Amino acid sequence: MSDSKDLTPASSGAPATTSDTQQALRPGAWPRAEVEHHLRRTDTDPRAQKRAVRQVSTMFLLSALMVVLFIVAFIAIPRDAVITLPYIGAIGALNAAMGVTFGLAIFLIGAGAVHWAKKLMSDVEVVQERHEMKTDADDTAVAADIYEVGKETSGFAKYPVIRRTMLLAMALVPIPFIVSLRDLWLTPPGVTTPSEELLVTLWKPGMRLVTDITYQPVRADDIPVGGLVNVVPADLPLVEEEEHNLNARAKAAAIVVRMTPDEIQSQQGEGWDYEGILAFSKICTHVGCPISLYQQRTHELLCPCHQSTFNLADSANVVFGPAARRMPQLPITVDDEGYLVAVSDFKEPVGPSFWELKESYS
C-alpha cells in the first residue's frame, strides 16, 4: 500500500509514455507500483498482438460453435444411442455429446479470457488506494472513470472483434439451459415419455419367473406353503446387458408367496394365482423400497423403510403406514413343464406414484 501518486515508471527503466502521463492525471487511474516491469512481445510487436487477437477471438467463436453443436446433438442423437469409450466403457451418446460440447463452450470462454488478459490487457503493476466504504458523488465519478480506464487498458474498446465474439459467446452460453427445458413438455415422435416407461415392465405373457441372482426357473411344486421367493423375469440379464443399466430390474422385481387357496380373501384379478401361489411387485408403492419381509401367519408384507404393511391375502391392500396404493399383483400360471410363468405384465404401475398416474390407481 502506498500513498505515492508518483507515476514514474518502474526501475526497469521503461520510459514514461504519453499514455502513462495522461493516465496519471485521471481520477480513476492508479499509480504504477515501483516494481520491475517487462514488456511482453505483444506490447512491442504488432504482429504478435494481432496474432493474440486472432487467437482470443477464435476461442470465443469456437465456444459459440460448441453451443450450436450442443443443440444439434440434443435434437439429433437418439436417447438410447450408446458409445463405447476407451477406459470408460459404454455410455449414453447423447449425454456424452451434451457434456463435451457444453463443457468446451464454457472452457473456451474461460481460456479466451485468460489468454486475452495475459497477452493483451495491461499488465502494469499498480497501487490501489483504500478509501472509506461510502459512495459519494466523487467516488461515483471515480468509479465511472475507473471503468473507462479499464475499458481502455483491457482493449475492450480497442479490439472490436474480441468484444463482439465474446459477447456472442456469452449470449449463447445460457441457451443450453433453455433448450434442455424442452423435455418438460415436448417429447420427440417415437420416444417413450418417462411416465409411459413407468407403466410397463419386462413381464409379458409366458415369461418364466426366475430366482433373483441365480436366475433359476421356479417350479410351482418347489414352493412350500408360507414360502417366499424373490423373482425376476427370465430375460432380465439379457436386457441389462443390452441397456447397460439396472432400470429394468428396478421395475420388474417381484416376490412369490404361497398360501392355501382358502386363505386368499381377494385378488386383484380373478384366477391370478396358481393353486395359492401369488406374485406381487417387490417395490413399495410409498417411495420404492424393495420389500421381502413377509409374516407368514398374517400374510402381511412389511416395508422396512416406513413400515407400510400390505395384506397379500386381501389383494395386497394397505393395512398400515404411509403407502397410498396397494402392491400391484402379477397374474401367473405354469407352463407345460410346471414352471411359473407370467400371464401378462402388471396391470397397475409398480413403485411410487407419480404425477401422471391415473386416479383410479391411487
Ligand code: FES
Ligand atoms: S418406502 Fe415402503 S413404506 Fe416408505
